[in-house]
Structure formats: C-alpha cells, structure tokens
Amino acid sequence: MKEPLVSRILVVSGLLLATACTGASQGHLVPADKELSKEYFRELRARGRRAVYRGDELETIGMPVGGIAAGQLYLRGDGTLGLWQIFNKHVFTGYGRDCYRTYRPDSPVDSGFAVALESDGKPMARALDKNFGMVEFAGEYPVGLVRYRADDFPIAVEMEAFSPFIPLNARDSALPATLLHITLKNTSERTVTASVLGWLENAVCFHSARAIDANRRTRILDERGRTLIVHTAAKAPQPKETAAPREKIIVADFEGDDYGPWQTAGEAFGRRPARGTLPNQQKVSGFQGQGLVNTFLGGDRPHGTLTSPRFTINRKYINFLIGGGNQVDKTCINLLINGKVVRSAVGKNDEKLEWHFWSVADFAGRQAQIQIVDEAGGGWGHINIDQIELADIARSGLTGPLEELPDYGSMVLASAEKGNIAQHLRIVPPRYSPRRDVDYHAESNAVYPVDRKKAGVVLAPLVELEPNAARTFTFVLSWFFPNHQQGREYANRFDNAADVAHYVLDNHERLAGDTKKWHRTFYEDGTLPRWLLFRLHSTVCNLATGTCQWWGNGRFWAWEGVGCCPGTCTHVWNYAHAPARLFPELERSAREMQDFGEGFHTDSGLVGFRSNHAYAADGQCGTVLKAYREHQCAPDDSFLRRMWPRIKKTLEFSIGQDGNDDGLIEASQHNTFDINFEGPNTFVGSLYLAALRAGEEMAREMGDAEFAARCRRIFDSGTKLTVERLWGGEYFIQLVDLQKHPKYQYGKGCLSDQLFGQGWAHQLALGYIYPPQQVEKALGSVWKYNWTPDVGPYNETHKPERWFALPGEPGLFTCTWPKSKYMAQGVRYRSEIWTGIEYQVAGHMVWEGMLDEALAICHGIQQRYHPAEHNPFNEVECGDHYARAMASWGVYTALAGFEYHGPRGHIGFAPRLTPEDFRAAFTAAQGWGLFTQSRKGAGQREEIQVRWGRLNLRTLAFLVPQRWKQVDVTVRLNGKNLDNKSTLDAKRVNVNLGDAITLSTGQTLQVEIRPQRQKTD
C-alpha cells in the first residue's frame, strides 16, 4: 500500500527548500515485496549446525590464523597455509571487482604437514592438502578445522589451526604464532606406526632477498623436549677481495631514438624508449638521463616484451633501475640463459625507479639475455626499467644494515615433541610437494645464499596406533618481524620466533584451553542460529589481518581495509563494534593515543579523522559515542576521568558546527561517503543527538551538571526540530538547497544510514533520540526501499561506482530515491552495497524488534560470502578485510539486548530471539561468560556464569512478559540468597544488589523472577 504523501515547501533560514516526499514509488527497481517465504524466515531462525565445506568450495577460503595485528596468515580451505603477509609490507588489493572476485588465496611460502607412516617396513607419507582424498573445512573463527580421509589410506586426520584468541586478553591474542593440533586416527583394521611431518621454507627477507647480499640460515634444534626449525638470515661474509673492481659495462641506458638491437613484441614498448612520464601516469622519477623503458603506453592495457641481444656475463652483478607494477611474471625483468628464466624482479607498485641487482657470479662466462615483460593489463600493469649494467659492485635500493630491513627477522616451525627426522629422510616432501623449486633438508645447521629456496623438515615421534586409536600432535608456527616502521607490540615481549614458539608451548594448555572455551561458549553453548554466529564472528578476523597494527608504543592503529586508507579513520571505525567489546584495551588506546592524542586539536576540539587536520562530521560525533562506549567497557572510571576534558571539547566542536544550539547541524558535513552533506540530515544528525546524550551522561558522571543540562537542551531541540523538518512521511530526509549544492546530496532519498545514531544510542543504552514510531517506520522504509533479493535490476539501471554485490545477489543499497527522481549526481556510492552498513541497519532492526528483516539482511551477506564465490572471512570494501564489517558485533549485542556499564557494575539482557530459552556468550570489562534465560512454568530464570576473568555487579536488568504487573526477585550466588531491591518498570525488571559483588571464573549468579499473583477484583 502506498502512503499518501504530503507535499510541502518549507522556508528555513531564508532558503527555499523542497523537502517533502512527493511522487509515487512506481518504477522503483527495488521490490517492496521481497518474496521471501515463511519457511525461509523459519529456517533463518533455526539453530542449525556448523557449516562444512567441501570440493570447489575449499578454493576461496582463507581464514586468518595468526594473532591480532601480527600480520596476515591464512588457513586455506584444504588446510594449507596461505597469503603469508607477515613481513611488514602492506598490500592493497584494490576495490570493487578487483577484490570482490572469485579466487584462491596464493601461498608464496612453502610449508605444510604430512602424515608419515610405516607400512610393511616401508616409509610413506601423504600431505594434508586437497589431494589427500576427501577434505572438508569446518572452521569457525577463531578456530580453523579441516578433516581428511581417504579410502586408500589407513589414517583419518583432523587438523585444528588457530592463534590463541582470548577475549579481554589482548596480549595473548596478539601472538605472532599459529597453533596446529593434528589428530591422527587409525581407521584400518591393523596397527599402524605413524607420525606427522612438517616443513617450512625459510622466507626471512622475503621481499628483499633478491636485492641484498646475505645468507639465510636454518638450524634444527632439539630444545626442552621439542624440535624446532629455526630460520634466520645473516650478512654474507665479505670475500677477501684481492683484485680491484673492474670497470662496469653498460648493457643499455635507453637514451637512443630506438631500442637498437633489442627486439620488441606486442604493443607495450612502442618503437622507442619513453622520455619520462607518459600521459595520465603518476610522476615517474629515479631514471637516468632522458630515456627509459616505460610500458604505460596509452595506459596499462598494452602487453609485450623487449628482449636484449645475447651478451656474456663477465662481472659479478647485473644492476638496473626498476619501477612500476609488482606482478610476478607479468610486470618483470628476467635474466634468461638458454631461454630459461634464472633471475627475475618486479616493481613495487611505485613509479619511482630504484636500484636492484642480481648476483650472477654463478653464471660467469655464460651467454645471457635480458627480457623485460609486460603481460598485465589491469592496475599497475606496466614496468619501468633503466640503466642496465654489468658490474663488480652491487647497487641496491635498500640501504642500511640487514638487521634493519622490514622483512628481517626469524621464523620457526616447532614440534611440541622431539622426533627423529634423520631416520626418515626418505619421506621428506619432494615426494609429494607441488613445489619443485624448493630444496628440503633436515640438516642441523645450514647456511645458504639468501636467494635460494630451502625448507627445513621436522618429524614428530612415531607412535603405534591400534585400530580406532587416535593421537594428537601439536605444532607451533611462529614468526618475529619487529622492523615495522612503528615497531610491533609483540617485540616488546619476545626476542625472536623461537622465543614465541616456546611461550606458546609453555602456556599451551591455558592458551589453547581458553581459546576453545571461548569457541565453545560462543558457538556450541549459545542458542542463536549457527550460521548467524558464524557470520557475526567471522569479521572479527579482520583484527588478525594487515588491516590492524599494534605499535611498539602500545597504540592500536588501523587501515580501513588492508593497505588503504590510513589513520584508524574515525568515520569508518564508527561502525566497528567488535574490537571494543572483545578487546576494549585496543580501542581505549586508539581513543587515548589517537583521537584524544595525536589527532586531537587542543585549540578547537577538532578530532582529525585520520589523525590529521581534517574534519569529518560523522567521525567527530562518533568519537564521543566511542568514548562513552570505551568508558562503559572499562572496569572503572579512570579512562573517563583522564579523557573527559577532551571528550567535552570534542562534543563542543560539533556543537559549534550546529552553531545556534538548535540541535541541527546545518554546516557542511564531510563524511564516510567521501563527500560533504549540506544542511540538516539524520545521518550526521542522529549521531550528533546520540553524542549529546552520551555527553550528558558522561558530564553527569563527572559532576559537570551545567554541561549535562546544556547537552540535554540542545538534544531536546534537535529531536523536536528533526521531526518537524526532516520527517518525510515514511522516512527521514535531508534539508538541502539543491540549487546551491547540486552534487553528492540525497535530498528526498531514502538513506540506509539515516538512523545510524539511533542504533548507536541503543548500543549504549541511551534510549530513543527520535519518536519510536517514526524510527520504526523509517527502518521499515529502509527495508522496503533499499533491500533487494537481487541487486541486478536496480544496478543495471543505476550502476554502482564499485561492485560489492553482483547481479543475482541480495543486498542493501546505500541510498535510493523511491519517492522522487533518482539523483544521478547524488550521494556518492549511492548504488553500492557495504556490509558495514548492512550490519549497522540489521543491528538496529533487532533493537526495534524487526527480526525477520535483520536476519534476512545478515543472511544476504552470508549468501554473498558463500565460499562457492567468495572467501567467507574476507568482507571487502576499499580493500580486503574492511574494518566497517566489524559492525557485525552490534547485531550480536542487539540480539542479546545487551547493556553494560563496567564502572557502575551494571549488566542487562533482553534477548530478542527465543527469550524463553536463550543462551549467549557475553563479554564485560574483565571477564566473559555465558548468559542463560529460560521461562518455565510461571517464572523466568536468569544465569550469569563467568567462564573467564571476573565480573563486578551491582545492578542488573531483564525484560519480562508484558502481562506481569508485579514480580518477586530472588538472587543467589554460591547457594546463598543475596539481598536485593527490585523494581518493575513497564516490562523491565531492575535488580539492585546494594553493594557490588564480584563473580570469579566458574561462579554463576542466578536470578529468579516470578510474577506476583494478580489480585482478582
């Protein structure tokens, strides 16, 4: 049914503004009826089981299994390790279809595990990978799980892989290490002698290996009953030079009008060397003279090769300048001997050319050719080369000592038990590893040139397994690369990778036990649908990716997505609730050291939104909300006391933008859509009102009654005026003069984020900032007009700037115009789908009781990120593992109706799904556990069980059925009744214990709520 809409013209501040929602929604390409069946919604609510993926679905999976902010290591679907971005280099993967594509994460470092066994006295082995036989992935972040079995193999295997992950214990969750539990089970009818063998390539100096003169070293050590493969690197001993270096020989300087005797193929090289920067290219620098090879000829598209004539290698090195794309085999320079590539180098996705060298002493006297290759067409699909020379002295873009290179450090693979590989060398990897360029060995001390690929091999003890018997072997993979520009927090605690491995094994029981206890509490013991738990927790893995850093000085810092854009961006992190609830210490450090530290302008109260001088209206208001959340997630008020003067100033800056204390911000509002909104709107406006409420609460706690009253006054005015001026009949609109601001506005459009601040207000137990009926109506409109089961029809007409959902897939559009003409120059990213906004909206819907809609939106994300198409652990936006996606935790807290105020000792729950039988994990300031609510017979029973740490409590709140008019409340701890004062206010039972109590691990607080018999009258 279409709502009749009032057409009206408002005159505000002398400007003529058309504000009403006029026109019908006919032709709106989002269907109002989503055609989702009752069965579908029923299935969404079903508890269900752990997801298991097989076959082609394994290809896309890459679950982060390293520690928080310790780099990015993937467990791939088949149990092999991938990505390996642990060497302090940040790789931006692009956006839209560049990162939202179907692919298998690569594995540039060779490592793996195999089952080794003796059969009839013959050693044999089978690698744990997709060729094992039947392989299935059943991982749920943070615990990876892969199972293997095969009809022709007597052993079935289950492998768990994870880095310790213990909410509220950031340090033990931020270890540069992965634990592997490999369980072998004898499925045959005979006794089998078996073990597990592991190998790891030495990848120290991973990026710089070909530009430095160094050795790698591998030791295999038996220490403390464990066997460790320890990989490091060291400066190569300088040979005693007797002869002076010979004169260098220029192979090519590309100064001529043509390529001379060099042969071109394809289009990328043109007829002559380039003269510097080409049209539409970023500035090219670092070359010598006037000319160079530059294949950005008409852009990245052209391909081709440029091949030198043969020459004799008669010096120790070949030096050259290189810049451009960093695509291996595609934008590269190769050294060919007999037509075979023996050395290769790529650029660094930087137009600047830098020196690079190959050590070629091994090839002295041989005939060689150089070939420059451009076989790439997309972004950074070109190569820049200049000044190729034969010389006795190496030239390198890398300066300074080896020990200071970003990728210098150490790596370890440790078996928790000592084995004897020497006796079983016949089963080492060359027999089954796909890698042919790696040399496997078990030498106790091997030193070799840095550009050689060598892997160490370790074997756990051989054990006899009777039929049906099982045995678990434990391994630790650890790394230590401390030379991050800002240092790494983990380097404050460890000296090298062996140190890390020993720490993990010394504390194995606790670290693995607490991690699995969290997994069990969250997934197994909870009652929420398993698919939903999977989805909502999956994004937390972003903490364990290149997106996040934890610096040596204790500051948590993050990109928006891996490698782009910098500065823990306030407006993107406005959405992310997971880190604050799981590791509040990290978010407190971001507030204290960035927002109210380096990024804070003491003169004005401006919070630079990337720790800079720039204002973002949504980020500024969000900083106040985050500060209140961080206070609520703290054990006491010391954070608030320290930060309050700056929090107040931050809010005063926003009040200054409001200008006249009327609660509406009219000034230009830069925001997360990378544009500025002009005039009042409820996107920034709702954040502003919620921030005023948070400011009021904090001011009261700090005894600043005057400021509290001022916040309340502005808030009340803002609420009133918003309803008067911005309510469009079905949803909130923007008051904007489109004559003056024709671009990037939404006017009468339906913005999905129009109630962002209201969702935040619920997260912080701040209540309603707009009338509940309008909030509900507006959220209903967001569902009706912006969520579609198939983005195809809408996106065919209104193409998104970037594709994060493809035709056939469901999603929630950023903004649509159901009641007015589509604004072709409207708010940027208007026709895109962002998971962070979807979770934000879904979480808010849960608070309003719109469960079907919320579950459908989340399930839409689950469908898009099904491993048949996309890595379920990598929700992308501008780059991989986008921070905004961590908004998912807001859905989780909403489903429990969770409210918490650590310093006050207050906790509350109001389960939205199955309140008659509900269980969910919760996290507080210093402890976490399981909350249970059940309704049996006449009463309601609540249990708060602490499973880790401790929990201080003074007040509690729960919801009871509406029909209960008066209640009796009993509180019990350790078998004793506790005194309490309890009140019932509408459906809400407030329990006051008087003095605070402390629950420690293992303790359960029980609350029985019984309705009093109604007097009949």
Ligand SMILES: [Ca+2]
């Ligand atoms: Ca030149």
Ligand SMILES: [Ca+2]
């Ligand atoms: Ca190209």
Ligand SMILES: [Ca+2]
């Ligand atoms: Ca104002």
